[in-house]
Amino acid sequence: MAANRGAxxxxxxxxxxxxxxxxxxxxxxxxxxxxxxxxLEDWERRSGQDPLKEVGLKSHLIFxxxxxxxxxxxxxxRIESLIGPDILIYSSSVWAKNARDGRxxxxxxxxxxxxxxxxxxxxxxxxxxxxxxxxxxxxxxSESHVGxxxxxxETFNPKSMLTRGQVLPGVDVSKAVDVELRAGQFxxxxxxxxxxxxxxxxxxxxxxxxxxxxxxxxxxxxGRRGALLARxxxxxxxxxxxxxxxxxEDPEVLDYLTRVWASxxxxxxxxDAVA
Ligand SMILES: O=C(O)CCC(=O)C(=O)O
Numbered sequence: 001m002a003a004n005r006g007a008x009x010x011x012x013x014x015x016x017x018x019x020x021x022x023x024x025x026x027x028x029x030x031x032x033x034x035x036x037x038x039x040l041e042d043w044e045r046r047s048g049q050d051p052l053k054e055v056g057l058k059s060h061l062i063f064x065x066x067x068x069x070x071x072x073x074x075x076x077x078r079i080e081s082l083i084g085p086d087i088l089i090y091s092s093s094v095w096a097k098n099a100r101d102g103r104x105x106x107x108x109x110x111x112x113x114x115x116x117x118x119x120x121x122x123x124x125x126x127x128x129x130x131x132x133x134x135x136x137x138x139x140x141x142s143e144s145h146v147g148x149x150x151x152x153x154e155t156f157n158p159k160s161m162l163t164r165g166q167v168l169p170g171v172d173v174s175k176a177v178d179v180e181l182r183a184g185q186f187x188x189x190x191x192x193x194x195x196x197x198x199x200x201x202x203x204x205x206x207x208x209x210x211x212x213x214x215x216x217x218x219x220x221x222x223g224r225r226g227a228l229l230a231r232x233x234x235x236x237x238x239x240x241x242x243x244x245x246x247x248x249e250d251p252e253v254l255d256y257l258t259r260v261w262a263s264x265x266x267x268x269x270x271x272d273a274v275a
Contacts, residue, residue: 004077004080004081005073005077006025006073006074006075006076006077006078007077007078007080007081008022008078008081008082012081013081013082016082016188016190018143019142019143020140020142020143020144020145020146020189020190020192020193021140021142021145021177021179021187021188021189021190021193022078022187022188022189023179023181023185023186023187023188024179024180024181024182024185024186024187025074025075025078025185025186025187025188026074026184026185026186027069027072027074027075027126027184027185027186028069028072028126028183028184029184030182030183030184032184033127033128033129033183033184034183035065036065036066036069036128036209037128037129037183037207039063039065040094040096040128040207043063044096050096051093051094051096052093052094052095052096052161055094055257056093056094057091057093057257057260057261058091058092058228058242058257058260059092059093059094059209060089060092060211060228060245061228061242061243061244061245061253061256061257062245062248062249062250062253062254062257063245063248063249064245064246064247064248065248066092066094066209067244067245069126069209069211070089070092070209070211070228070230071089071230071231071244075124075126075186075211076230076231078124078188079122079124079188079213079231080231080232082122082188083120083121083122083213083214083215084215084217084232085231085232086215086216086217086229086231086232086233086234086235087213087214087215087216087229087230087231087232088213088214088215088216088218088227088228088229088230088234088239089211089212089213089227089228089230090114090116090121090212090213090214090225090227091211091212092209092210092211092212093209093210094128094207094208094209095161095197095207095208095209095210096205096206096207096208097135097136097161097197097199097200097205097206097207098200098205099200099202099203099204099205100199100200100201100202100203101199101200102159102199103159103160103161103199103200104136104159104160104161104196104197104198104199105160105161105162105195105196105197106155106157106160106162106165106166106167106168106196107141107167107168107171107173107194107195107196108152108162108166108167108168108194108195108196109144109150109152109168109191109192109193109194109195110123110191110192110195110212111191111192112150112152114191114212114220114222115220115221115222116191116214116218116219116220116221117218117219117220117221118218119191119192120191120214120215120218121190121191121212121213121214121218122188122189122190122191122212122213122214123188123189123191123210123211123212123213124186124187124188124210124211124213125138125179125181125186125187125188125189125208125209125210126184126185126186126208126209126210126211127181127182127183127184127185127186127207127208128183128207128208128209129183129204129205129206129207129208130181130182130183130206131179131180131181131183131206131208132178132180132181133178133180134200134201134202135200135201135202135204135205135206136197136198136199136200136201136206137178137179137180137181137197137206138179138187138195138196138197138208139176139177139178139179139195139196139197139198140176140177140179140187140189140193140194140195141171141172141173141175141176141177141193141194141195142175142176142177143175144175144192144193144194145189145190145191145192145193146192147192147194150168150171150194152164152166152167152168153166153167153168153169154166154167155167159199168194171194191212213230214227216229216232216233216234216235216236216238216239217236217238218238219238220238220239224239224240225239225240226239226240226241226242226260227239227240227241227242228241228242228243228244229241242256
């Protein structure tokens with residue numbers, strides 16, 4: 001069996017369990033991150049679309065160059081240290097803020113929408129541009145993953161990147177941490193960790209790619225769902241296994257995703273913070 005070269009140390013695992021987040025780690029070289037950004041921007045030019053809105057649910061099934069990132073050994077090795085060797089990817093999304101476009105992500109908790117049981121899923125956030133305080137980097141609230149359950153209020157603020165403009169009134173931000181990353185680096189946070197980001201006040205874009213991982217043993221309380229086996233074996237059969245992309249924007253995959261999306265909507269179930 002291949003060595004798990006990027007495994008977390010026992011101290012890092014303890015820190016993750018205590019804080020609910022961990023960074024920075026490196027997955028891509030600066031050149032590799034720039035190549036992903038160029039491909040994304042080429043797609044944006046050709047399609048005229050926002051990747052979060054149009055291909056936001058499972059971007060790793062649509063683009064081979066995002067599937068490569070989502071299944072990168074440097075990320076999966078860390079994920080394996082936290083949830084074991086049998087790893088599923090449920091969703092992945094590109095979060096691109098343009099220079100000074102005023103868009104932000106209010107504080108929210110993803111687990112509220114996911115229905116993954118037990119609540120062990122976690123997200124990697126991979127920087128495809130440098131990401132810092134000025135350009136609206138990801139922010140996390142330390143230790144919020146062990147905090148009480150919370151209810152989002154929906155504001156539908158057009159500047160919010162969350163479709164319903166969810167907010168958490170009165171959230172205590174005294175333990176907020178700026179997740180500053182260079183292009184190619186990534187962070188990890190637990191699905192219960194409250195997170196968000198402020199507007200991009202810089203002259204360049206801020207682009208991140210977030211991927212949601214869970215153990216193959218997890219179930220979904222919202223019904224039968226699809227997921228991609230990223231590493232290990234699925235001995236449980238709780239999820240419909242999705243296929244890795246063989247080419248970009250495969251019409252069959254796009255059709256599959258349209259059907260998935262419609263089935264989620266039909267049930268009137270809020271699947272995700274961006275749904
Ligand atoms: O990229 C951001 O600023 C926020 C990302 C986020 O909220 C998420 O991945 O769930």
